[in-house]
Amino acid sequence: xxxxxxxxxxxxxxxxxxxxxxxxxxxxxxxxxxxxxxxxxxxxxxxxxxxxxxxxxxxxxxxxxxxxxxxxxxxxxxxxxxxxxxxxxxxxxxxxxxxxxxxxxxxxxxxxxxxxxxxxxxxxxxxxxxxxxxxxxxxxxxxxxxxxxxxxxxxxxxxxxxxxxxxxxxxxxxxxxxxxxxxxx
Amino acid sequence: xxxxxxxxxxxxxxxxxxxxxxxxxxxxxxxxxxxxxxxxxxxxxxxxxxxxxxxxxxxxxxxxxxxxxxxxxxxxxxxxxxxxxxxxxxxxxxxxxxxxxxxxxxxxxxxxxxxxxxxxxxxxxxxxxxxxxxxxxxxxxxxxxxxxxxxxxxxxxxxxxxxxxxxxxxxxxxxxxxxxxxxxxxxxxxxxxxxxxxxxxxxxxxxxxxxxxxxxxxxxxxxxxxxxxxxxxxxxxxxxxxxxxxxxxxxxxxxxxxxxxxxxxxxxxxxxxxxxxxxxxxxxxxxxxxxxxxxxxxxxxxxxxxxxxxxxxxxxxxxxxxxxxxxxxxxxxxxxxxxxxxxxxxxxxxxxxxxxxxxxxxxxxxxxxxxxxxxxxxxxxxxxxxxxxxxxxxxxxxxxxxxxxxxxxxxxxxxxxxxxxxxxxxxxxxxxxxxxxxxxxxxxxxxxxxxxxxxxxxxxxxxxxxxxxxxxxxxxxxxxxxxxxxxxxxxxx
Numbered sequence: 058x059x060x061x062x063x064x065x066x067x068x069x070x071x072x073x074x075x076x077x078x079x080x081x082x083x084x085x086x087x088x089x090x091x092x093x094x095x096x097x098x099x100x101x102x103x104x105x106x107x108x109x110x111x112x113x114x115x116x117x118x119x120x121x122x123x124x125x126x127x128x129x130x131x132x133x134x135x136x137x138x139x140x141x142x143x144x145x146x147x148x149x150x151x152x153x154x155x156x157x158x159x160x161x162x163x164x165x166x167x168x169x170x171x172x173x174x175x176x177x178x179x180x181x182x183x184x185x186x187x188x189x190x191x192x193x194x195x196x197x198x199x200x201x202x203x204x205x206x207x208x209x210x211x212x213x214x215x216x217x218x219x220x221x222x223x224x225x226x227x228x229x230x231x232x233x234x235x236x237x238x239x240x241x242x
Numbered sequence: 243x244x245x246x247x248x249x250x251x252x253x254x255x256x257x258x259x260x261x262x263x264x265x266x267x268x269x270x271x272x273x274x275x276x277x278x279x280x281x282x283x284x285x286x287x288x289x290x291x292x293x294x295x296x297x298x299x300x301x302x303x304x305x306x307x308x309x310x311x312x313x314x315x316x317x318x319x320x321x322x323x324x325x326x327x328x329x330x331x332x333x334x335x336x337x338x339x340x341x342x343x344x345x346x347x348x349x350x351x352x353x354x355x356x357x358x359x360x361x362x363x364x365x366x367x368x369x370x371x372x373x374x375x376x377x378x379x380x381x382x383x384x385x386x387x388x389x390x391x392x393x394x395x396x397x398x399x400x401x402x403x404x405x406x407x408x409x410x411x412x413x414x415x416x417x418x419x420x421x422x423x424x425x426x427x428x429x430x431x432x433x434x435x436x437x438x439x440x441x442x443x444x445x446x447x448x449x450x451x452x453x454x455x456x457x458x459x460x461x462x463x464x465x466x467x468x469x470x471x472x473x474x475x476x477x478x479x480x481x482x483x484x485x486x487x488x489x490x491x492x493x494x495x496x497x498x499x500x501x502x503x504x505x506x507x508x509x510x511x512x513x514x515x516x517x518x519x520x521x522x523x524x525x526x527x528x529x530x531x532x533x534x535x536x537x538x539x540x541x542x543x544x545x546x547x548x549x550x551x552x553x554x555x556x557x558x559x560x561x562x563x564x565x566x567x568x569x570x571x572x573x574x575x576x577x578x579x580x581x582x583x584x585x586x587x588x589x590x591x592x593x594x595x596x597x598x599x600x601x602x603x604x605x606x607x608x609x610x611x612x613x614x615x616x617x618x619x620x621x622x623x624x625x626x627x628x629x630x631x632x633x634x635x636x637x638x639x640x641x642x643x644x645x646x647x648x649x650x651x652x653x654x655x656x657x658x659x660x661x662x663x664x665x666x667x668x669x670x671x672x673x674x675x676x677x678x679x680x681x682x683x684x685x686x687x688x689x690x691x692x693x694x695x696x697x698x699x700x701x702x703x704x705x706x707x708x709x710x711x712x713x714x715x716x717x718x719x720x721x722x723x724x725x726x727x728x729x730x731x732x733x734x735x
Contacts, residue, residue, distance in 0.1 A: 085264075125260040132253045136246065170250065177247065178254025185259055186326045187462055190453035190475065197263030200252050234459060 067115035092203030093135040319485035329470040358433035367416030375641035384632035386677035405657035414645040442523040447471035450515035479510030494519030502676035562617040582716040626710040628735035633678035
């Protein structure tokens, strides 16, 4: 089904929207979640939450393309989940407490963080556009999709070591670009 | 947590980049640059300029109009398919409709005139050097050269070079530093870019990049910012990418140079192509009466030819110079077209020894200026002008070398370090300039009548002076800022 029609279903509050989304982008989002979380159960949870978030986001949102839209949600949820699980392993009690309390922190903080992320995203996009198509794909597949160097190496017909050198060079270039643009992280 | 912020930033990378990464494998071609040194990878450089002088009123005379399918490029070969970054153009106040106040439009025009005033004279060296270099050698054929268009192209070339390569370009442009050049380019853009509904003067620049190579950000940024250059990415030398470049040239020149653009093809070894374009359209302040147009004889250097002569009678001045006579015809909004007729027995090319540019650059109407043109007679000019449509496709390289731009053509000494650190031995392999000037009456009969009627009831004073361009002559189109946008030789109307 076309993205446009699926988005229309969301706007009509038709629950088939979620089934259609899962059918079309389930594998894609599962791959991202799996890459980031390396745990099948966590990845599944993350993907299911993605469908729910999408349902709550549309309306009011009307994305042009579903793939990047859903991928972003998955990435955000994966990071949250990682933070939560990571914390539990270390200072479980305190972190869980803080995590639960964080529900009470008013939203402006997130808005601010979202804005910051958007600006940073625009800056990184501008840098990506100066790269060759190959380097751009490599960067996106490694750092947006989170694919492993081993998987990418097979696809590129290069050794993981060669790819590691390429990604190292890209990371250094991005660092220079961010510094030149006065970004402090 | 800095990494998390970066992770969030990466999450927000643009949609199209995300899509691109999913749609194709991240496969690396086998060492594309290994072969490159040996191939002496060349940098190709394209400039196109065009002009149509069409009268206001009927829009049907505009080439590239609805009936002209310049937009019929297949989707995969359209520039949009390859766009990497789109330049944002300045806004212009629209010419007021009937009854609306003129203030906004006037202020906008005045701001631009003031802007150019600060830069008056800074292009004189470039014009004095480049007009003979690129207009010479016509050998009985027509020739057209757009100084503004080539100036912008040279500027873009200066941005991607360094060392002696850049210095030679700056010298030819009469700029003491790249910063001076950028400031001038900014003023030129803003003084000449116009799209207010009565005058169209569209300037455009673009970069055509390879999709298998990395470029350095500062040079690309400067080109986008100072030259409003959009950048495109594609597989160099492929039919689709060439078609996209041709489509861009056609779009930016109103389809006037299709024949020439069809011959523009980038070699697979091209590292980058720079393109600049200009499209100009304005109506005469006092239009030619179509009824007055009649066939007559134009005396070429060898033999005669019959053509349609347009006639108008305007209040103006006739200028006498060493070996020539000249007059101008005003366009709306302050642009003008200058006609320079050599004395009988003198070829137009002979005036390219400096007399033509000296005349163009002189302050004709201001006797407080040092270079006021002394020999001028005011009166009612009976202008007889052949209808003409002249086009030429010029190889700029000999002219550039004559201007002292040499290193960029020699891969062993050229310096393109601001562009990329992935390839050595770059050189300019081609530099072409196609330009066309059309003096046309089509579709404007009604408007022409109306405007001439107004003038005919106006002031009638002074002597009547005939000015008949019935043998080869030179011309120049000056923009609002007084700068020659186009110059040309008409040997065969």
